[in-house]
Amino acid sequence: MSASSSTSRSASPRRRYAIVGLGSRHALYQDGIENVHAATAELVGLCDVNAGRIELARQRSARNGAVVPAGYLAADFETMLRAHRPDVVIVTSVDATHHEYIIRAMDAGCDVITEKPMTTDAEKTRAILAAKQRTGRGLRVAFNYRYSPPRSQVKDLLMSGVIGDVLSVDFQWLLNTHHGADYFRRWHAEKKNSGGLFVHKSTHHFDLVNWWLAAVPVAVFATGKREFYTPEMARRLGLSGPHERCQTCPEKAKCGFYLNLEGSAGLNSLYAAHEAHDGYLRDRCVFRPEIDIEDTMNAMVTYDTGATLSYSLNTFNAWEGYVVAFNGTKGRLEHSIVESVYVNGTESVQGGVAEDGVKIRVVPLRGTGYDLKPWSAAGDHGGGDRLMLEDIFLPTPAVDKYLRAADERAGACSILVGIAANRSLQTGAQVRVADLVGTVPRPDYPPMPSRRDPVPMP
Ligand SMILES: NC(=O)c1ccc[n+]([C@@H]2O[C@H](COP(=O)([O-])OP(=O)(O)OC[C@H]3O[C@@H](n4cnc5c(N)ncnc54)[C@H](O)[C@@H]3O)[C@@H](O)[C@H]2O)c1
Known part of the structure; x- marks a missing residue:
């Protein structure tokens, strides 16, 4: 399938984008390119396995008042690249297919922006890292959670040294029976598509911890079970x-x-x-026997800084959100968010925050703790999506002291925790991350308090 649009690089100074995977998430990028960032970006190609969703995305371009891009079935991905020569391919397809498009686009000379998780297993991770080395093309992993203002504020506080250097972290993530249940209806319910929630969902959380601590994961021990959606x-x-x-x-x-x-x-x-x-059914029964992902997960992670993480993800809870606490040499930083109800593909706001739902508190080792007014912004994922799009699409994005733009190194460091957790579930043993892909590449992080800093006597 293909439809006409320009077939050669124009003299336009705008960067040319193509999107592969035209479901719910792709719309963020399509609208970003065709509305807010239309002066510097243009959409030149659309690709999916589903001809109906290709046509829907083309109608979206028409509604956005943009030139309607050509649409291609997945089998014609390379044809699209040759015909429209995008500078950047945006990958928003099913998780287990990301590596195919990332690698093929980089081999064709394009830069890539991929949705999380970068991919779903160790072999595909190795193939992506090799393609990056081979081609030298840019690969960005869209970790929008980093851009959510309160999570940036947590990064700011940790960088400031207010609690010293972080020795351990306790992190609980809760999904409720609306959003949490929804993973069990869709393609996510099979590990071959999503890597399970330790990869698909926890990639956000493990990336936050890696970035918050400026650390690289070393080893993971995990437990997990499915006991509710059965x-x-x-x-x-x-x-x-x-x-x-x-x-x-x-x-x-x-x-x-x-x-x-x-x-x-x-x-x-x-x-x-x-x-x-x-034949994709969006409303499959959440209790069906073929589901093979866990609904209850725990992981203990060690990092190259010496820090440790105790993490849990539960998918059938009374409320949605998280509680994270950092235990540092000078005190403790506590942060929690209670989110509003969300179901993917409906009109609800993902990551929308319930009233008074955000808390940030610093507690010195001795003395009185104090609450801080949380930073805030409007929009999906607590305003994080909009800020991330600005960072992606503005020709000269603002200098970011938190280094929130993430590449394949951060993409790998995050999924490798989940992939190691999956292996630990199979073996019952602790898994060393380096045993999965060799040396784990260290992402760029801003400077943080270190283990060598003097610590004041409390
Ligand atoms: N960063 C975030 O907060 C966030 C939020 C939602 C989704 N996502 C990510 O975005 C991606 C898409 O998720 P979604 O919610 O839009 O799912 P979706 O099911 O709505 O859309 C997936 C699309 O991929 C297409 N597809 C399936 N197999 C394909 C293949 N082999 N080649 C090309 N296209 C294929 C499907 O037809 C569908 O249109 C996933 O990787 C997901 O993890 C990220």
Whole structure:
């Protein structure tokens, strides 16, 4: 499939972008290019396995008042690159396919921006790192969580040395039965697509810890299980058992996990209307037996700085958000966020914060703790998405003292914690990250308090 648009590089000073993977997430980039950043960016190609979503994205360009880009099926990815010669390919496809497009785009001379996770296993990680070395092209991993103002504020506080150097971290992430359950309906529910939530979801969290601490992970021990999104739980909840999907479910009226695909304009137009093209069902039963990802996960991680992390991810909780605490040589920094309800592809705001939902507190080793007013901004992911787009698309982005732009080194350091955790689940043993890919490349981090700094007597 292809449709006409310009086929050669124009004299325009705008950077040329193509997007592969045209589901829910891609719209952030398409709208960024065609609206706010239209003066410096242009979209020249669209690619997906699903012809219906290609057409939908082309209609989106028309609505944005932009030149409608050519659309290509995934099999014609290289044809798209040859015909439209994008400077940058943006990868927003299913996680386990990222490496294919990252590597093929870099080999074709393009820079790449990929959504998280950079990829899903050690072999694909090695292939991406080799392609980066071979081609020298730019590869950026879109870690939008770093740009969320309170998380940047935490980075600022840690850099300031207010709690000294960090010796350990406790980090709990909670997903509720709206957003958390949604991973069990979609492609994410199979490890072959997503790497499981230790990779797909925790990549955000492990990246935050790596970046907050300016550290590289060394070893991981993990436990995990699926005990809530199971056929047994369906029966304990009073259902006769799991069914195929919500749309045809005989027990939809009494199931608290029923997703009304056709009742949501967003879900209907993006997924239900295009099932015929690829057979992808967006509303599969969260209790079906074929699911092979965990719903409850714990990991203990050690870092090259000597710091340790105790981490948990739970997907069926009463509220959504997180609690993180940094234990430093001069005190403790506590930060928590309670998020509002979100379901991917609907009109709800991802990472939207409940009223008074953000807390940041510094507690000196001795003396009284104090709360700080959290930094804030409007928009998805607590304003992080908009700030990240500015960093990506502005021709000369503002100098960033937090070094939030992440490349393949940070992409690898983050997923390797999850990949090591997955291996630890299989073996029951601690896994050394270097055993997965050799020497782990050290990302660029701003200077931080160090283990060599003198510590005042409390
Ligand atoms: N940074 C964030 O906060 C954030 C939020 C949501 C999603 N994401 C990431 O964005 C990516 C897309 O997620 P989504 O929510 O849009 O999922 P989605 O299911 O809505 O969209 C995925 C798209 O990829 C297409 N696709 C599947 N296989 C393909 C292939 N082989 N080649 C090309 N296209 C293919 C599908 O047809 C679909 O259009 C994922 O990697 C996800 O982790 C990141």
